[in-house]
Amino acid sequence: MAARHNFRKLSIWKDGIGIVKETYAITKTFPRSEDYALSSQMQRCSVSIPSNIAEGTSKGTDKHFIQYLETALGSAFEWETQLIISFEIGYISEETFKHLENKIQIIQGMITRFMENLSKS
Structure with missing residues (x-):
């Protein structure tokens, strides 16, 4: 069984929230034609990072948590x-x-180091 993590205390989650806030701030400056294109895509990707980290903390095993961290990492590369x-x-x-x-x-x-550490436990 995985040790339960409080997502609100994880640095990766806090930093992910920071990326969300900065994403919304910069995409406000994009042309209006991007509202449903690049702006929206960047916003959704940024939100996916801390959201998947948070959801992963609810999983019963480290293996399942790692799957959510992999999704968060994928969103970070997409972003x-x-x-x-x-x-x-x-x-x-x-x-x-x-x-x-x-x-x-x-x-x-x-995120990568956190996944590596979970894999070792």
């Missing part, structure tokens, strides 16, 4: 790709891109 696209098409500045790229890569590393 990073959308961030790159946003920069490449000129929706965000290089400074914003570098800042958010660094944040998402830190989260990706944290």
Whole structure:
């Protein structure tokens, strides 16, 4: 049986919430034509990261928790790709891109290490 985790105390969840907040802030600056396209996709991806972490904490085994962490990690990589696209098409500045790229890569590393630690237990 997995040790139950309180998602609200997990750094990866807290950092995921931070990405959600920053995502909503930057996508507000995107053209209105992106409301149902890139903006919406980035928002859904960002929300998926902490949501899957939280849902995974409810699972009875570490194996099942890891599956949710894998989904969160996949969303983090998908979100990073959308961030790159946003920069490449000129929706965000290089400074914003570098800042958010660094944040998402830190989260990706944290999720990966957390999954590795759960696999060992």
